[in-house]
Amino acid sequence: xxKFLVALIPLLPLLGFLIIGLGNKKxxxxxxxxxxxxxxxGSFIIVLSLLFPFLNGTAKGETLSYFDWxxxxxxxxxxxxxxxxxxxxxxxxxTGIGFLIHVYSAGYxxxxxxxxxxxxxxxxxxxxxxxxxxxxxxxxxxxxxxxVGLCSYLLIGFWFKNTEYxxxxxxxxxxxxxxxxxxxxxxxxxxxxxxxxxxxEVFSRANSVQENSxxxxxxxxxxxxxxxxxxxxxPLYTWLPDAMAGPTPxxxxxxxxxxxxxxxxxxxxxNVLYSMSEVTLEIIEIVGxxxxxxxxxxxxxxxxxxKVLAYSTVSQLGYMFFALGLGAYxxxxxxxxxHAFFKALLFLGAGSVIHAMSGEQDIRNMGGLVKKLPITFxxxxxxxxxxxxxPPFAGFFSKDEILAHAYEHAPxxxxxxxxxxxxxxxxxxxxxxxxxxxxxxxxxxxxSHLHESPLVMTIPLMILALFSIIAGFIGIPxxxxxxxxxxxxxxxxxxxxxxxTYAALSHAVEYRLMGASVGAVLVVIFITWxxxxxxxxxxxxxxxxxxxxxxxxxxxxxxxxxxxxxxxxPLKWFSDKFYSILELKVIDGFVNSWGxxxxxxxxxxxxxxxxxxxxxxxxxxxxxxxxxxxNNLI
Amino acid sequence: MGEFFKYFSPSIYNYVILSSILFAIxxxxxxxxxxxxxxxxxxxxxxxxxxxxxxxxSVHHDDTGGQVFVFFIMAVAAAxxxxxxxxxxxxxxxxGSVSVDSLKNLKW
Amino acid sequence: xxxxxxxxxSALAIGGALMVILARNPVYSVLFTILxxxxxxxxxxxxxxxxxxxVNIIVYAGAIMVLFLYVIMMLNLNKQSEPTQPFFIKVIxxxxxxxxxxxxxxxLRGMDSDKVISDIPYSDIGLVKNLGKVLFTEYLIPFxxxxxxxxxxMIGAVMLGKKNLKxx
Numbered sequence: 001x002x003k004f005l006v007a008l009i010p011l012l013p014l015l016g017f018l019i020i021g022l023g024n025k026k027x028x029x030x031x032x033x034x035x036x037x038x039x040x041x042g043s044f045i046i047v048l049s050l051l052f053p054f055l056n057g058t059a060k061g062e063t064l065s066y067f068d069w070x071x072x073x074x075x076x077x078x079x080x081x082x083x084x085x086x087x088x089x090x091x092x093x094x095t096g097i098g099f100l101i102h103v104y105s106a107g108y109x110x111x112x113x114x115x116x117x118x119x120x121x122x123x124x125x126x127x128x129x130x131x132x133x134x135x136x137x138x139x140x141x142x143x144x145x146x147x148v149g150l151c152s153y154l155l156i157g158f159w160f161k162n163t164e165y166x167x168x169x170x171x172x173x174x175x176x177x178x179x180x181x182x183x184x185x186x187x188x189x190x191x192x193x194x195x196x197x198x199x200x201e202v203f204s205r206a207n208s209v210q211e212n213s214x215x216x217x218x219x220x221x222x223x224x225x226x227x228x229x230x231x232x233x234x235p236l237y238t239w240l241p242d243a244m245a246g247p248t249p250x251x252x253x254x255x256x257x258x259x260x261x262x263x264x265x266x267x268x269x270x271n272v273l274y275s276m277s278e279v280t281l282e283i284i285e286i287v288g289x290x291x292x293x294x295x296x297x298x299x300x301x302x303x304x305x306x307k308v309l310a311y312s313t314v315s316q317l318g319y320m321f322f323a324l325g326l327g328a329y330x331x332x333x334x335x336x337x338x339h340a341f342f343k344a345l346l347f348l349g350a351g352s353v354i355h356a357m358s359g360e361q362d363i364r365n366m367g368g369l370v371k372k373l374p375i376t377f378x379x380x381x382x383x384x385x386x387x388x389x390x391p392p393f394a395g396f397f398s399k400d401e402i403l404a405h406a407y408e409h410a411p412x413x414x415x416x417x418x419x420x421x422x423x424x425x426x427x428x429x430x431x432x433x434x435x436x437x438x439x440x441x442x443x444x445x446x447x448s449h450l451h452e453s454p455l456v457m458t459i460p461l462m463i464l465a466l467f468s469i470i471a472g473f474i475g476i477p478x479x480x481x482x483x484x485x486x487x488x489x490x491x492x493x494x495x496x497x498x499x500x501t502y503a504a505l506s507h508a509v510e511y512r513l514m515g516a517s518v519g520a521v522l523v524v525i526f527i528t529w530x531x532x533x534x535x536x537x538x539x540x541x542x543x544x545x546x547x548x549x550x551x552x553x554x555x556x557x558x559x560x561x562x563x564x565x566x567x568x569x570p571l572k573w574f575s576d577k578f579y580s581i582l583e584l585k586v587i588d589g590f591v592n593s594w595g596x597x598x599x600x601x602x603x604x605x606x607x608x609x610x611x612x613x614x615x616x617x618x619x620x621x622x623x624x625x626x627x628x629x630x631n632n633l634i
Numbered sequence: 635m636g637e638f639f640k641y642f643s644p645s646i647y648n649y650v651i652l653s654s655i656l657f658a659i660x661x662x663x664x665x666x667x668x669x670x671x672x673x674x675x676x677x678x679x680x681x682x683x684x685x686x687x688x689x690x691x692s693v694h695h696d697d698t699g700g701q702v703f704v705f706f707i708m709a710v711a712a713a714x715x716x717x718x719x720x721x722x723x724x725x726x727x728x729x730g731s732v733s734v735d736s737l738k739n740l741k742w
Numbered sequence: 743x744x745x746x747x748x749x750x751x752s753a754l755a756i757g758g759a760l761m762v763i764l765a766r767n768p769v770y771s772v773l774f775t776i777l778x779x780x781x782x783x784x785x786x787x788x789x790x791x792x793x794x795x796x797v798n799i800i801v802y803a804g805a806i807m808v809l810f811l812y813v814i815m816m817l818n819l820n821k822q823s824e825p826t827q828p829f830f831i832k833v834i835x836x837x838x839x840x841x842x843x844x845x846x847x848x849x850l851r852g853m854d855s856d857k858v859i860s861d862i863p864y865s866d867i868g869l870v871k872n873l874g875k876v877l878f879t880e881y882l883i884p885f886x887x888x889x890x891x892x893x894x895x896m897i898g899a900v901m902l903g904k905k906n907l908k909x910x
Binding site for chain 3: 648649708
Binding site: 614 | 735737
């Protein structure tokens, strides 16, 4: 593969960012749209040219070194890219979905005054994300990691005139910071342990460390803390729902399809290390499953269309981590891929609805949109079916694989995971029914404005819908006559551990599991339909009396309030005290006393400056004599 | 008679002593006089003392550097005196005196 | 012969220098300065530094000291207008000068007197021809720059010497 072409993949978005960012006010909107989308399209085409040789099996993973980035003593970090099966998949997702979302944004943001700013940020994001997945060592990954965090911050706070949005942006940034610290520490620990940060070198030296030794547990746990921050897992997940303050396409690209999956990518990338530490895998498994269930329960009662999707994302990310914790890395990647398509589609569909409703996001004020927004409805339905796991949509295969792994591990885990999947089905269909069925509940003004989105927005929806249907076919399990292509495809970058366990289940058990989950999902869909369409139950209005468990869920378990009172408030109190005592009295007092001392001393000494030149000369000569004397004596 | 002059050979040792004496006289001149013109002349004395020493060492080490340096010192001294005396004229015009004590503004 | 010349020239230089700082009349001071400079010029000749001897006479004794005389003449300075220092300052100044001399001579402490007391060897580097060659080859750039220095000194002197700059 050509070094130059590979370098172009991240460079094109960077170039787009520079051109749009610097020419902000001078470029016309059309031109900005073309440059922004064109840069990503260019990258996408190059990525495809890399992808096909890998699909054929003719290409092998390759490290492309560009220049020495940091070189201090024996600490050397080269700026190099690792192009292999794993990074190529990620690059395809990022540039492919990224391109569709760029096109969609051109329609969605067309009336916004920050159009050029928006596209420059978006291009910068794609650049950082590509850097993250393409880097061949942890430092390049970390650079991309921080870059996407920055872009996430900028885009969440895109409408910076709203204080609440700014607070959401800051929250996301700070939460990520906590995770980043873990990642950074993990990285340093890797360096002190293995003496290098290059993936391949680290993995080849991994067996120099005892399996399940403290050091490997510490490394993997620290890296996992980074992943919990970036991928919104317990306990650092609360930023993601708030991140919905950004424009909807941003939520689709950054907070559903790409950035939040960085943690999963990182763990899959480091699977050699993770496979050596059973404790960490157990922890990831528990955290992932807990997040999946926890976020799903919150999602059940949310009324904001984007909040529901946000909690759904947290929940699905939990699923992916759950799969990783089970040692099923390729399954995690599989779910990541399918999820990227249908969740991006859901967000874009939600964006289309919001666009049609003139900015309304509360599903209590929607309903009956099916006639007005047929294309949006159709694509939204496909995505909902996909996320619920109805065959043959994409989500079915990936989710089923996770469930099968869970069952193979322990049947009760399968039970929990299935409950999560059923909750997902419930809240997704609740969302679908409340939004598109029944009577329109909005204002007259909104009703008159209802319209299907322009083609520039619906075409990406349709393409994503197509992929939400077929993306699952890359991983059809053997039991359904497939060959699980993805697993074979990823096998060069994933250690054999955990990958083969799936085959341990007999076909009969697998059929039963699939039947059980699909049947249960169908039942839940029926119940939801009965509840929200047949009986036309509507969510409680603001201020209406609701039962206690409902209230707890509606308020997201009061997690934000708890964090606020146990972390933010004590911190604030300490800061106040430090300010009033340490800063104002001790430090200021110390500094000021020096100032006063100098002032006093100088007012005493200044009388030496009598103004008499003869006196000055005399003192000068005395000084010279003194210097010469000292010189002589020494 | 010859016994007395024995100590006055034109050697580097004696030139160091002679230059030191001339330099010290220059310093003393600067300190005991208040007339700026005399102070200037005392400074010229010091410069010449240094020049003499430089030439002496230049010959002693058989190195042209010292003598070239003296040449430049003379050039700088000439420039310095030109400007210095012009400033002196201004001082006299403004204060009506050539005493250093007339310049007492350089104080707190 | 050299020793006698050295003695006479040194005596002239020191005596002249002392008179410069002790004479009450500024005009005498100038004249004694010229005498001192001639004595130092003599030393230059003794050291076979002919070029510097010429320059010393022309620049110092000729140009600079004449400038001094002109200034004294223009300001009409004489014994009566001479400001005097208080006596105790003079004592302190003398002591400081003496101390300085002692410390300077202290530098000779470690000298191997037998070796350095011998006569300075004959050297022809001070001849006009040799020094000129060095000046126009190795030190050409400083030499040229010094002309810029003179130009600026000249301009400075003219600017300062003007009665009132605003008149023009």
